[in-house]
Amino acid sequence: xxxxxxPGFSLGVFGVLAGSAIYLGATRIPFxxxxxxxxxxTLPKIIASGMILAGGLCLMELKRxxxxxxxxxxxxxxxxxxxxxxxxxxxxxxxxxxxIPMAALVxxxxxxxxxxxxxxxxxxxxxxxxLVVLLVFSYGLGIRLPLGLLAPVMSLFN
Amino acid sequence: MxxxxxxxxxxxxxxxxxxxxxxxxxxxLGTMIGVLPGLGPAATVAxxxxxxxxxxxxxxxxxxxxxxxxxxxxxxTASILLNTPGEAGAMMTAIEGNAMARNGRGAQALAxxxxxxxxxxTIATVGLTFTAPLxxxxxxxxxxxxxxxxxxxxxxxxxxxxxxSVGTGLLALFFGLxxxxxxxxxxxxxxxxxxxxxxxxxxxxxxxVAVGLFAVGETLFTVANLDGARxxxxxxxxxxxxxxxxxxxxxxxxxxxxxxxxxxxxxxAGGSELPTILSYTLEKKLSKHKDEFGSGAIxxxxxxxxxxxxxxxxxxAPLLALGLPTSTTAAVLLAAFQQYGLRPGPMLFDTNPNLVxxxxxxxxxxxxxxxxxxxxxxxxxxRLLMIPKPWLYGGILMLxxxxxxxxxxxxxxxxxxxxxxxxxxxxxxxxxxxxxxILGLILGPLLEQQMxxxxxxxxGDWTVFVTHPISALLLVLAAVIVLMPIIRHLxxxxxxxxxxx
Numbered sequence: 001x002x003x004x005x006x007p008g009f010s011l012g013v014f015g016v017l018a019g020s021a022i023y024l025g026a027t028r029i030p031f032x033x034x035x036x037x038x039x040x041x042t043l044p045k046i047i048a049s050g051m052i053l054a055g056g057l058c059l060m061e062l063k064r065x066x067x068x069x070x071x072x073x074x075x076x077x078x079x080x081x082x083x084x085x086x087x088x089x090x091x092x093x094x095x096x097x098x099x100i101p102m103a104a105l106v107x108x109x110x111x112x113x114x115x116x117x118x119x120x121x122x123x124x125x126x127x128x129x130x131l132v133v134l135l136v137f138s139y140g141l142g143i144r145l146p147l148g149l150l151a152p153v154m155s156l157f158n
Numbered sequence: 159m160x161x162x163x164x165x166x167x168x169x170x171x172x173x174x175x176x177x178x179x180x181x182x183x184x185x186x187l188g189t190m191i192g193v194l195p196g197l198g199p200a201a202t203v204a205x206x207x208x209x210x211x212x213x214x215x216x217x218x219x220x221x222x223x224x225x226x227x228x229x230x231x232x233x234x235t236a237s238i239l240l241n242t243p244g245e246a247g248a249m250m251t252a253i254e255g256n257a258m259a260r261n262g263r264g265a266q267a268l269a270x271x272x273x274x275x276x277x278x279x280t281i282a283t284v285g286l287t288f289t290a291p292l293x294x295x296x297x298x299x300x301x302x303x304x305x306x307x308x309x310x311x312x313x314x315x316x317x318x319x320x321x322x323s324v325g326t327g328l329l330a331l332f333f334g335l336x337x338x339x340x341x342x343x344x345x346x347x348x349x350x351x352x353x354x355x356x357x358x359x360x361x362x363x364x365x366x367v368a369v370g371l372f373a374v375g376e377t378l379f380t381v382a383n384l385d386g387a388r389x390x391x392x393x394x395x396x397x398x399x400x401x402x403x404x405x406x407x408x409x410x411x412x413x414x415x416x417x418x419x420x421x422x423x424x425x426x427a428g429g430s431e432l433p434t435i436l437s438y439t440l441e442k443k444l445s446k447h448k449d450e451f452g453s454g455a456i457x458x459x460x461x462x463x464x465x466x467x468x469x470x471x472x473x474x475a476p477l478l479a480l481g482l483p484t485s486t487t488a489a490v491l492l493a494a495f496q497q498y499g500l501r502p503g504p505m506l507f508d509t510n511p512n513l514v515x516x517x518x519x520x521x522x523x524x525x526x527x528x529x530x531x532x533x534x535x536x537x538x539x540x541r542l543l544m545i546p547k548p549w550l551y552g553g554i555l556m557l558x559x560x561x562x563x564x565x566x567x568x569x570x571x572x573x574x575x576x577x578x579x580x581x582x583x584x585x586x587x588x589x590x591x592x593x594x595x596i597l598g599l600i601l602g603p604l605l606e607q608q609m610x611x612x613x614x615x616x617x618g619d620w621t622v623f624v625t626h627p628i629s630a631l632l633l634v635l636a637a638v639i640v641l642m643p644i645i646r647h648l649x650x651x652x653x654x655x656x657x658x659x
Binding site (some may be wrong): 007008010011012014015018019022025026029030038039040042043044047048050051053054055057058059060061070072073075076077079080083084085086088090091092094095100102103105106107108109110111112113114116117122125129130131133137141142143144145 | 208209211212312323324325326328329331332333335336339343345346348350351356372378379381382383384399546547548549550551552553554555556559560563565567568570572573576577579580583587589590602605606609610613618644647
């Protein structure tokens with residue numbers, strides 16, 4: 001796979017394709033009104049052209065002998081996926097399930113991705129930390145974090 | 159004299175018990191988060207931004223100033239003891255500092271870094287005090303096309319000076335500029351590139367980008383390349399006092415580092431990377447102990463650390479006086495100003511002198527507080543480095559989620575943070591510089607505004623950018639900076655086949 005063996009090639013192709021897509025998108029921006037001389041589509045078009053040029057430049061800069069290029073090494077992907085799933089789940093259920101369980105999930109998932117195997121301890125620690133954060137934010141700073149499922153419990157303390 | 163009086167009034171603002179308290183909280187939190195491995199000052203300031211919501215602007219910025227300086231100090235502790243520079247500016251400190259720590263001289267490395275940062279920070283803050291008003295006078299003479307070209311120059315130099323290839327640097331820059339166009343066009347109210355997502359109409363927050371690309375991206379990259387080996391923290395042995403010989407070898411590098419760091423920090427040259435490299439090279443050249451370089455020369459810590467802190471103060475001059483960020487951290491600070499509906503620039507000195515001068519005065523105070531925090535209490539910060547990695551990164555991810563969520567109380571920002579974190583991971587994997595993305599994102603909308611204002615003045619005539627002499631000069635400079643490496647590359651590429659034949 002040339003895409004993996006030559007990062008410059010992948011980036012160049014990305015620049016040209018993304019730039020073209022942005023240019024196309026920019027042509028669909030309706031022209032504004034008023035005293036504006038160039039309208040809202042001009043800068044996006046310039047940026048798109050710049051991106052295509054930059055992509056071309058990446059392709060030009062490719063090192064001649066192939067083996068001098070550093071191949072792309074993604075590393076271990078499982079922990080990356082673990083953290084990603086936890087963050088997306090936190091975003092999806094933040095309002096309904098609430099800050100405390102979701103923040104604890106992010107903490108525990110992060111810890112397990114970094115090799116910790118004491119899931120119970122990590123979860124408890126995450127719960128404790130997110131509770132402290134919630135209390136500091138709501139009582140100290142007046143910033144509301146979603147209580148979610150714990151709303152009935154927390155209301156007892158008010 | 160006028161400057162002196164303004165500074166005095168600034169001190170009267172900063173020296174209230176309340177603001178001293180915020181400054182203290184700021185430097186403590188800044189050091190605490192900055193000391194965590196892999197988190198540089200920009201990510202630290204971005205992560206801690208929600209904490210200032212609900213404060214008076216003056217108090218909030220005094221706290222920010224503390225966080226900003228604190229993150230600089232904390233970053234050097236992590237570099238020295240753990241060899242994990244959070245930002246390019248700490249890389250040079252990590253080389254000699256970590257070598258010193260390996261030789262059991264970690265305490266001295268930390269001491270010269272802390273005292274050097276104090277000396278440099280204080281001198282550079284004096285520099286800031288007197289150059290900022292001069293820059294304000296200068297900026298009043300600049301027209302819209304000049305501002306436009308100044309930003310182009312700023313972006314061009316960041317792109318060309320950082321990173322190994324101009325192509326990837328430009329790609330990162332244009333990606334950042336593109337992110338900056340997402341949302342409602344401020345002049346016509348047209349939505350751009352929102353893909354039908356309502357949350358994108360407000361645009362993408364700089365804080366989300368900084369936290370995503372730096373904190374989350376760095377975490378994903380670290381976890382993907384985890385080799386299981388425990389990093390070694392080098393215990394601090396003995397007293398943190400510097401010996402007479404250490405003082406003798408440190409004070410000149412501190413002053414030289416300051417002299418290099420402040421001016422380069424103030425010009426658009428990409429922040430602290432360049433001055434720290436220059437300082438390191440200079441100290442290596444001037445040192446009587448050249449053989450020690452690479453295995454723990456104290457000059458190699460003293461100089462770059464001073465340069466790093468001086469450039470941090472230097473970057474505040476164009477930020478406050480022109481509204482022009484020259485480093486990522488300054489870009490995040492600009493975002494903080496914008497969140498309070500404030501526009502840094504010449505007008506801010508007129509409309510909000512208490513804030514500007516209170517902020518500058520608090521930098522002097524913050525420096526003193528940091529010296530106290532970092533010399534006798536360094537052991538406390540070292541403890542933070544001993545937190546097991548799983549908990550450390552679990553905590554960083556939790557902080558990142560907290561920071562982005564509380565920004566607008568919107569879970570969509572957390573999704574965006576993950577997307578950008580993944581992009582940051584890919585960029586790290588492919589060796590694409592991240593700084594141009596952040597500067598492109600924050601400067602893009604300002605650049606567009608000045609561009610359209612210039613064209614409105616010139617009635618749509620693009621030559622307006624070259625008929626104004628200052629603007630023309632700045633554009634030529636920008637073109638030279640970008641084209642030089644490309645031409646050099648093309649020449650080099652042509653020469654190789656000749657050699658082979």
